[in-house]
Amino acid sequence: MIPQEKPIEINKPYVLIVEGRDEGFFFRSLTKTINLNNIQILPIGGKTKLREHLKALVRASGFPNINSLAITRDADTDPNSAFQSVCAALRDAGLPVPQAPLISIGQKPKITVMILPAAGESGMLEDLCLRSVSQEPEMLCVEQYFNCLQEKVSTPPTNMSKARIHAFLASKPEADKRLGEASEAGYWPFQNPAFDQVKKFLQQICS
């Protein structure tokens, strides 16, 4: 709940809804990198909040000015189920429902959905970032660390992608950063082809 803070006004023609604050930092950095400055990023505090957020968004005073509305969420274990969940929230808010991820529908706003890390894949944003640094020398150490853990610890981390991200970022000069903050610090190589699909998606929603 954010009642004490200044309420958020919709003031840009392109709006991207992301799961949380960390994803917000990530996409803010990425859009800046590819010179998309007219896009407003709205973190919603978790994927379960999408339905209510959309219901509030369609009533916001700036909503009629939105040209393009995009939504990202993690696939987790089932990309199809994740997409259907987004579709249900769109339907509930009276918005057009796209046929598939990355296929836009409607006008003013045009609606586009991307399920992360990439079309048809299970996983999350963290997997995309890990893919972008998979050839970095630090990742050899990260893999050795987790192999070691697997041998010696009976209860390894339940979310290995998040754990790998933390381990990778712990190798950086400022070791306390989360995924989003790491984007701002330039720890993710946005020029890596791993980000091509998500960059194309961002350009698509701003076109």
Added chain:
Amino acid sequence: MYRSFELRNFRCFQELKITDLEKVNLFAGINNVGKTSLLEALFLHCGAYNPELAIRLNAFRGIESLKIELGRSTGTPWDSLFTQFDTAKRVELRGENEKGSKRTLFLKVVRQPEELAQIRHFAQPSSKQSNGFPNASEIAQVLELEYKEGGQQRKFYMILDPKGGRIEPIPPAPPFPAFFQGDRLHIPLRDEAERFGNLEIRGQQEVILEVLKIIEPRLRRLAMVVATGEPMLHGDIGIGRLVPLPLMGAGIVRLASLVLHIGNAPNGIVLVDEIENGLHHSILIKVWKALMEVAQQFNTQIFATTHSFECILAAHRAFEESQSNDFRLHRLDRIKDNIKLVTYDRESLAAAVETGLEVR
């Protein structure tokens, strides 16, 4: 209680329909988007048969004196009621109550000589107030109010001529009580005293005492005291003498006024412009809870405007904590040349509050 309300060609509204009205309705929106105008339209509609209310709206806007310039083809005191001052189109106000009963009012400026002659013909014999309608050679300004409800249809006229202003025919009492509290309207102490007296007559004065304790917990008793010829509400806060309410601050006077109006409008309507004025944000939830209870007790519907996010949030919290669905937030948005309405029910307002999106 109004369930829906429509207006056409009134002030800044070419057309607007509100379909989801509840017991308590709070209107938000940027400056000059029509919040006060909407209250004024409702006030006119509540009056049902009384075109003189159109003149009173000027006073609500702070225009106390009425300049009447007869003999000029442009400009009447009610021109501003019409969208873009275009009196060629008539104003239409339509309301529907919870029983499905509809009442429509049409307002138009009567200018054509033949129409004026017709009004003169019927007005003279029925009037007890007037000294007669002016001769055809004289000039009058006339506002026609046409009223339709069920099978009934009648016309009333507000007439301004060299002999003064009057209404023809004399309108009946309005169907239910309605009060308008403007943001800059000074409410005479005598009127407040009368409203308190009405509650005392019905043994309901405790209602206001309990609500005012939100601001002044020491308050034990309220009494009407005539001082320097003017009746004034006083409070006993245990200091050995009664204290005039205005000396306890603007907030307590504002709250007293709100409750007195609600208590004096049983089965009626109270319209309040900028309801948060004079009230500190820290008591707003308690104030809204109190207003909700008083409105339920007297079956009074409330329409209020606000610019305050704290006020909206407090209203939402008050109704949410009370598990009440009697509250709606409506926002007026100007989109190009039109004004649109967005309504938040409890669920969508909760979502907006949760997500931090602007609702004003």
